Amino acid sequence: MNSSEKKKQKEAFKAAYINKIEEVSGDCLAESSVLKQYQALAELVMDDITTQWAKSNTKYNKHQNKQVYFFSIEFLIGRLLKSYINNLGLEDIVTESLKELGLDFTAIQEQESDPGLGNGGLGRLMACYLDSSAAMDMPAHGNGIRYKYGLFEQRIINGEQVEVADNWLRNGYPFEIRKPDKAVIIKFGGTIHSEKINGNLTFVHENYEPILAVPYDIPVKGYHNETVNSLRLWSAETLEDFDLPKFNQGQFLDAVRHKSEAESISQILYPNDNGFDGKLLRLKQEYFFVCAGLKRIVRRYKQFNNNSMDGFSQKICIHINDTHPAMCGPELMRILMDEEGFGWDDAWKMTVESISFTNHTVLPEALEKWPVSMMKSLLPRIYMIIEEINQRFTQEIYAKYPHDMERNYGLSIINNDQIHMASLAIVASHSINGVAELHSKILREETFKGFYQVFPERFHSVTNGVTPRRFLMNSNPDLKDLLNESIGTQWQGNLFELKRLLNYLNDPIFSDKFNAVKLSNKIRLAEHIKKHNNLIVDPASVFDIQVKRIHAYKRQLLDALHVLYLYNQLKENPHLEIAPRTFIFAGKAAPGYYYAKQIIRLINAIAKMVNSDKTLNEKIRVVFLENFNVSLAEIIYPAANVSEQISTAGKEASGTGNMKFMMNGAITLGTMDGANIEIAEAVGPTNIVTFGLSSDEVSQYEKYGGYRSIDIYEKDPRIQQVMHQLIDGTLGFGLNFQNIYDSLLLHNDTYFVLKDFNAYVDAQNRVDQLYRNERTWTKMSMTNIAHSGMFSSDRSILDYQREIWKII
Ligand code: 26Q
8 A cells, every 4th residue: 555545545534433422422522432433333343244244144035055153152352343353454554643632542441341261271273263264254153142341350459369250241342243133042941742643742941931032233354354253242131121010010030030130141251261160040141152053054044945954964163262151062962953854863964063072171070060950850851852862862872882891981971870971072063172182092092981882983083273363463562563574474375474583583673573573572560560569670680480270280389389489588688699589379270269369369469578678689579460361462562571381291181371381482381281291392392491200101000099298399499498488487477388288298298399490490490591591482382383373373273164064
């Protein structure tokens, strides 16, 4: 675009924008609030997108391309305004125009609420996959729940987590379109009886409670292309707002009770990450979005296919994100048999051919099991179908392995009066995959070993990826510019092209610019820390960062104990030569997870002690940033030097934060777990720091009931010292971490914190040595970026297309 064209475009944009502001606020630009400025910009952007959206939908309907639907109970999409603007290719026009109008674009963007419609990795992965699908012109859509309240906001008060409701819809949400004309009815409870209708045995559902599912669609705009896909989120409503007869009898409260009970289904996101909690409302949520989503998919398919279901499973992929949507199997069977008139065998073939399943965790406490009694009374017809699926499946197994009763018992979907959702998901889909090589291996050899023997061809592996648009281009614009001016722009279409960066490893001028970018990102984070924690940190210090949900297996505790150990070292020897470090933590604990909340208290207590100790000469600082979410993450990753990925080996299915850090040039300090292993392979052993037990070693110990942590404790005075400090008042008057102490010593340290402690301290020393050689560190950092192509979600989506959905 030449400069006069650009000028014209900017003038047109400004005129349209000023108009919009007047339209949404009734104020002129000069009088408008930042909120209205944001709303006007959002609406203007939506105007552009909806036109393209309609075109995309028309194209999909006309050409009947294969459509993929991600069914997920979480979509952690993050803020959308900036991402839409960049994907539309309007970044320069908008940025410059707003500047010329004297407006603060950053402040405008901060008006947008960050929809917290997910807990962590699993929900964020879906958002990356939607972004990549649209970027690669692939028809893939999301199907989930429009929670009125997303994940709670975290406040840290007196060093402890306090939860505040996340009312993200408070000011309305400009990027959704409510479609009441596409609402469907979901039936809960009631009874089933069979009847002969026109000579056919038909199941009749009576006395059920009807709930209305109303879809809200959010456009998913591709990067610099014409594709706009859809994220459809369902909201629960009552059919009639009031139960009129009750209302007329003066039972006002009873009348509205039904309304609020119905609406409670999409009221709140369950805040558990990697933990199952068997609440009835959760089961309702699961069926609610599964049933609503499938109904619309079937209806649309027939509408554009001469009212016929022919070819359905060749054209529709139902991809289920973990087991929460596992009722897709029985629900699709119900629709095909009870509503479309198929017999069992045909319906079953279509169902299995359409569905594929990704598992995201091997932690036993996260595996979903629902009591038969609950399923039977809430979803009587679904239960009947699950029973029949199980009967037919177990019969097949009996026939195949008549003498192996133990195996047969282990594979049953219904066991001990509980329905095993993972088993249901495996039996009802043609593909199951893990999210990193190691994780997929553990699924085959341990978690789902029996199923792997029966269905070896169903098992796959697709390593996770993250979107380079959000986590590199948009969040680290200076790095983007530096890459563009050095290696060209091809990497933006194919992240493997970042390999070209290897040509610059020994270029001192490039290295200086590269380090300047990192420094400015660290300054930005330091300003955030000053503003929110009222603490000054040195941007020249090593930014050593662990941000993720707080969970025992992720071992924030190991990180914290190392800080305590380093503090002790410095107290003993204030002249200890180390590169100054800033240890940064952030992450939410599930509100009911006491142990995780204690870890947050511990980190904050250590921070308070360390940061106020003048004798340390500011060699170390500790920061806990409150309310980790997608927006905060975007400031954190670009500023990191060290990426802490220290889960107990075998427990972190993949991790995706590790990839976001890597793309921004942080060095991974990690265990050989999840995708860390593949990061190590990609960058080579000299560009990563690994330590600790392997997953084989961990499972070996676990086979024999764990290891004896007391033996380690007794031999090691450094460990004894930090352990005492947990309970002797060092960390503040009345602050006692007995519970953590006991978990490590009395309860045998389930996650091998003490067992890995020394290896971790050694690894931290290596990090310190490496950082003190600036040239080495810069090269390592560049090498990490250069090899991050493999961890783009574009690559993951291509893998899914080839291996699982069979699209290319
Ligand atoms: C289940 C039932 C009832 C209530 C809650 C849940 C529940 C909720 C969330 C169970 C599990 C989760 C989340 C799991 C998760 O986020 N797993 C992560 O998935 C990432 C993407 O694949 C991986 O990178 C992480 O390693 C994995 O922990």
